[in-house]
Amino acid sequence: MSAEKITTQKVNFKVFRFNADEDYLPYYENYTLDVTSEDVVLDVLNKIKWEHDGSFSYRRSCRHGICGACAIKVNGRSTLACKESMTTMIEYFGNDITLEPLSTKRAVKDMIIDKGDFWEKHAAVTPYLVADIDECPSCENLVSPHDAEELNEADLCIQCGACHYACPVVEINSDFFGPAAFAAAYRFEADVRDNDGDRLINVNEEKQGVWDCVKCFECAEVCPKEINPIEKITKLHQMAFKRGVAKNNVATRHAVGFLHSIKKHGVLDEGGLVLYSEGAHIVKHIPVALQMFRKGKIVMPWNMPKSDNLDEIQKLIKSSSTVKF
Amino acid sequence: MKKLKYALFTGCTAKQSTPEQMMSTLAVARKLNIELIELTEASCCGASHLQDYDDFLSLVLNARNIAYAEKHGLTMVTICNTCQLNTAMTKHRLDKNPELKAKVNEKLAEVGLEYKGTSNVIHFLYAIIDDFGLDKIKEMVVKPLSQFNIAPFYGCHNIRPSELHDESHKQKENPYKPTSLDDLIIACGGKNVDYEEKNKCCGFHVELQAPHTAAVLTGTAIAGATDNNADMMVTPCPLCHLKLDTQTKSASEAIGREVSLPVLHMQQMVGLALGCTPAELGLQHHVTDVNFI
Ligand code: SF4
Ligand code: SF4
Ligand code: FES
Numbered sequence: 001m002s003a004e005k006i007t008t009q010k011v012n013f014k015v016f017r018f019n020a021d022e023d024y025l026p027y028y029e030n031y032t033l034d035v036t037s038e039d040v041v042l043d044v045l046n047k048i049k050w051e052h053d054g055s056f057s058y059r060r061s062c063r064h065g066i067c068g069a070c071a072i073k074v075n076g077r078s079t080l081a082c083k084e085s086m087t088t089m090i091e092y093f094g095n096d097i098t099l100e101p102l103s104t105k106r107a108v109k110d111m112i113i114d115k116g117d118f119w120e121k122h123a124a125v126t127p128y129l130v131a132d133i134d135e136c137p138s139c140e141n142l143v144s145p146h147d148a149e150e151l152n153e154a155d156l157c158i159q160c161g162a163c164h165y166a167c168p169v170v171e172i173n174s175d176f177f178g179p180a181a182f183a184a185a186y187r188f189e190a191d192v193r194d195n196d197g198d199r200l201i202n203v204n205e206e207k208q209g210v211w212d213c214v215k216c217f218e219c220a221e222v223c224p225k226e227i228n229p230i231e232k233i234t235k236l237h238q239m240a241f242k243r244g245v246a247k248n249n250v251a252t253r254h255a256v257g258f259l260h261s262i263k264k265h266g267v268l269d270e271g272g273l274v275l276y277s278e279g280a281h282i283v284k285h286i287p288v289a290l291q292m293f294r295k296g297k298i299v300m301p302w303n304m305p306k307s308d309n310l311d312e313i314q315k316l317i318k319s320s321s322t323v324k325f
Numbered sequence: 326m327k328k329l330k331y332a333l334f335t336g337c338t339a340k341q342s343t344p345e346q347m348m349s350t351l352a353v354a355r356k357l358n359i360e361l362i363e364l365t366e367a368s369c370c371g372a373s374h375l376q377d378y379d380d381f382l383s384l385v386l387n388a389r390n391i392a393y394a395e396k397h398g399l400t401m402v403t404i405c406n407t408c409q410l411n412t413a414m415t416k417h418r419l420d421k422n423p424e425l426k427a428k429v430n431e432k433l434a435e436v437g438l439e440y441k442g443t444s445n446v447i448h449f450l451y452a453i454i455d456d457f458g459l460d461k462i463k464e465m466v467v468k469p470l471s472q473f474n475i476a477p478f479y480g481c482h483n484i485r486p487s488e489l490h491d492e493s494h495k496q497k498e499n500p501y502k503p504t505s506l507d508d509l510i511i512a513c514g515g516k517n518v519d520y521e522e523k524n525k526c527c528g529f530h531v532e533l534q535a536p537h538t539a540a541v542l543t544g545t546a547i548a549g550a551t552d553n554n555a556d557m558m559v560t561p562c563p564l565c566h567l568k569l570d571t572q573t574k575s576a577s578e579a580i581g582r583e584v585s586l587p588v589l590h591m592q593q594m595v596g597l598a599l600g601c602t603p604a605e606l607g608l609q610h611h612v613t614d615v616n617f618i
Contacts (some may be wrong), residue, residue: 319435
């Protein structure tokens with residue numbers, strides 16, 4: 001235990017309440033509670049249930065940050081209730097704290113949500129090892145420490161769903177697998193023993209796949225286990241190119257287009273990139289392009305700026321490229 | 326105060342689709358007596374896409390850009406959130422991993438360069454706040470923006486991942502309740518608007534491959550600012566600016582509601598408060614008219 005003295009302060013909580021069986025609409029209940037410097041968010045949930053309203057509902061099991069059951073949102077920030085210190089939350093947000101489920105629209109009862117879409121997507125990425133292993137092997141299937149490092153700790157995910165419900169694309173595109181499912185897909189794609197050929201193709205498909213990630217880093221920010229799902233998404237992009245399963249479509253051309261542009265100009269040729277990525281579909285961009293042109297926002301090909309010492313850049317591209325498309 | 330001097334990494338849009346961003350950066354730097362040495366040798370940072378294709382190449386190119394700032398012995402200043410993320414992320418990865426740094430330097434040596442790790446990389450917004458100081462800006466304001474409700478739009482890549490950005494900032498930014506841009510609005514005499522989307526994504530990076538997702542995000546952001554009585558938005562990121570300023574038609578269609586607000590670059594807002602003319606700041610280059618001046 002720390003030698004520091006335990007302090008107590010009053011905190012105002014605004015707590016999301018809803019019972020899908022009885023209520024038409026959710027509402028918020030206010031509680032002012034004494035919070036000690038030792039409390040985690042789960043202690044607050046317990047206080048509400050034990051001291052104020054026995055019907056207040058939330059999930060928890062391990063109280064050690066390993067079961068993933070207790071994830072909720074504190075002032076819009078997803079977190080594990082059993083791991084998050086209230087002192088940190090007060091430092092972050094002051095003494096007015098709002099407690100909500102990970103996704104209010106999926107609420108079943110108070111903090112408890114229907115995580116069905118999360119599990120469906122998890123299941124859709126083949127989240128297990130696919131390997132032809134001798135039923136009675138003469139020795140274990142060894143994985144070297146070096147190969148194990150390739151997982152980049154993706155195997156530490158506890159499926160709490162914090163990243164999934166913080167991801168803006170999950171809310172807009174219902175097909176999108178979401179950051180946790182991608183992290184799971186990566187975990188097995190990066191495993192040297194795995195030989196499933198379809199998973200990587202599946203997570204690279206348009207609509208559901210990694211290419212629709214907007215790169216907002218919400219998932220990296222939020223993950224209580226520091227899995228950094230967007231890093232795994234980036235690696236799934238790279239794997240698709242390296243293993244030759246990247247399809248020739250607008251998303252992949254958009255990534256590769258940067259290389260072509262940099263090779264030619266050092267800087268990005270914005271118009272050239274759109275043309276290369278879209279091909280004939282470029283026509284749909286013409287109305288906006290015309291507006292931009294009128295406002296002096298389009299540089300003509302003959303006026304394209306170039307980086308100084310372009311020869312250096314070209315030389316480096318030649319010597320440092322590691323992928324071919 | 327000693328004159329501030331930085332190596333300026335302009336990024337690509339400043340020279341193409343957002344010329345007003347370049348103009349206003351230079352105008353504000355003049356007003357604040359900040360010297361900017363433009364890194365004319367710099368390449369594109371890859372805009373968070375090149376590394377999806379070739380991670381190592383992306384590292385080498387970004388390390389080369391930083392190496393030029395190091396040659397000047399200056400801190401690198403970026404004026405685009407995504408340039409900031411890519412460049413600072415490269416710096417972080419190389420500084421933490423001597424083996425990777427050696428590999429990158431092996432390549433850079435072919436063109437007579439070396440990445441040492443001696444230059445910090447910061448966005449101009451934080452150079453103004455951390456190094457120049459908001460109090461001094463406040464003193465220099467000649468045309469306070471006092472009649473205006475201004476909605477800050479932070480842009481993902483300046484605030485997330487916070488662990489990375491905390492390395493280069495003097496004052497930490499809470500990605501769930503960021504304050505830097507709000508503070509700058511107040512320093513310029515304006516009223517800062519609080520709204521849910523201020524730290525959310527504009528959708529820029531999937532505009533080509535997932536246009537609907539991108540448009541919904543843009544539309545929701547403008548709608549959020551509008552519903553909280555904003556007269557205009559302000560952003561430190563030219564990519565957010567492009568989205569919010571030029572894509573209002575698709576954004577409106579996607580959310581089923583007509584939305585449109587004037588959007589200023591952070592530099593333009595400061596420039597206006599410091600008495601720069603609209604023409605100097607390139608307001609004529611906006612697609613959504615800035616008609617309040
Ligand atoms: S970075 Fe991608 S996967 Fe992660 S939250 Fe943002 S859109 Fe979702
Ligand atoms: S990646 Fe992190 S935030 Fe997402 S489900 Fe796994 S542990 Fe939770
Ligand atoms: S109760 Fe198990 S992770 Fe919090």
